[in-house]
Amino acid sequence: RKEVEQDPGPFNVPEGATVAFNCTYSNSASQSFFWYRQDCRKEPKLLMSVYSSGNEDGRFTAQLNRASQYISLLIRDSKLSDSATYLCVVNWGYKLSFGAGTTVTVRA
Amino acid sequence: DVKVTQSSRYLVKRTGEKVFLECVQDMDHENMFWYRQDPGLGLRLIYFSYDVKMKEKGDIPEGYSVSREKKERFSLILESASTNQTSMYLCASSLYRVSNEKLFFGSGTQLSVL
Numbered sequence: 001r002k003e004v005e006q007d008p009g010p011f012n013v014p015e016g017a018t019v020a021f022n023c024t025y026s027n028s029a030s031q032s033f034f035w036y037r038q039d040c041r042k043e044p045k046l047l048m049s050v051y052s053s054g055n056e057d058g059r060f061t062a063q064l065n066r067a068s069q070y071i072s073l074l075i076r077d078s079k080l081s082d083s084a085t086y087l088c089v090v091n092w093g094y095k096l097s098f099g100a101g102t103t104v105t106v107r108a
Numbered sequence: 109d110v111k112v113t114q115s116s117r118y119l120v121k122r123t124g125e126k127v128f129l130e131c132v133q134d135m136d137h138e139n140m141f142w143y144r145q146d147p148g149l150g151l152r153l154i155y156f157s158y159d160v161k162m163k164e165k166g167d168i169p170e171g172y173s174v175s176r177e178k179k180e181r182f183s184l185i186l187e188s189a190s191t192n193q194t195s196m197y198l199c200a201s202s203l204y205r206v207s208n209e210k211l212f213f214g215s216g217t218q219l220s221v222l
Contacts, residue, residue: 004150008148036211042215043198043213043214043215043216044151044198044211044213045213046210046211087150087151095153096153096211098143098150098151098152099150100147100148100149100150101150
């Protein structure tokens with residue numbers, strides 16, 4: 001079983017739509033959680049950390065469910081510039097484990 | 109902003125060649141990492157280093173070695189390149205030793221081994 005699993009998508013949504021997707025992790029001892037964004041043929045960049053109480057950053061909302069071992073990302077009012085692959089990242093101790101990514105395509 | 113620079117964007121090598129991938133960061137980060145990224149598999153950790161001359165194996169170290177002689181530079185070495193090492197290689201650095209909250213990535217090296 002992979003340590004971090006994501007629905008690869010793609011999620012094709014119109015501008016202005018809301019899109020949400022999850023990521024599951026296998027290690028219950030995981031300590032911290034992140035979403036990274038990777039544009040086509042570019043390097044990953046940190047989008048946001050995910051806190052136990054859930055957190056928002058503008059149009060992006062991240063949630064953590066420790067009991068079911070998943071995190072989620074919701075994008076409201078999608079923009080064309082949100083088209084990217086979103087990588088779920090889970091940390092325990094020194095080690096970061098990356099999911100394979102969920103691709104989102106926002107169309108005009 | 110932190111800059112992580114990888115020496116080559118694209119590299120083509122032949123089977124059996126020794127390959128050096130160089131990475132330099134300019135923010136005095138202690139931690140440096142080498143990942144490879146393959147479709148459907150995500151980023152997989154090859155090696156990492158928390159200090160000069162220190163290295164630790166990641167999840168897939170076989171066929172690779174690393175060198176960190178200076179704090180800002182972390183090199184990945186493919187001792188004898190094979191076709192299954194064709195991949196995108198990403199170098200990263202981070203400031204924090206324990207939680208590795210924010211990784212700063214280089215732009216990657218797409219290596220093709222023929």
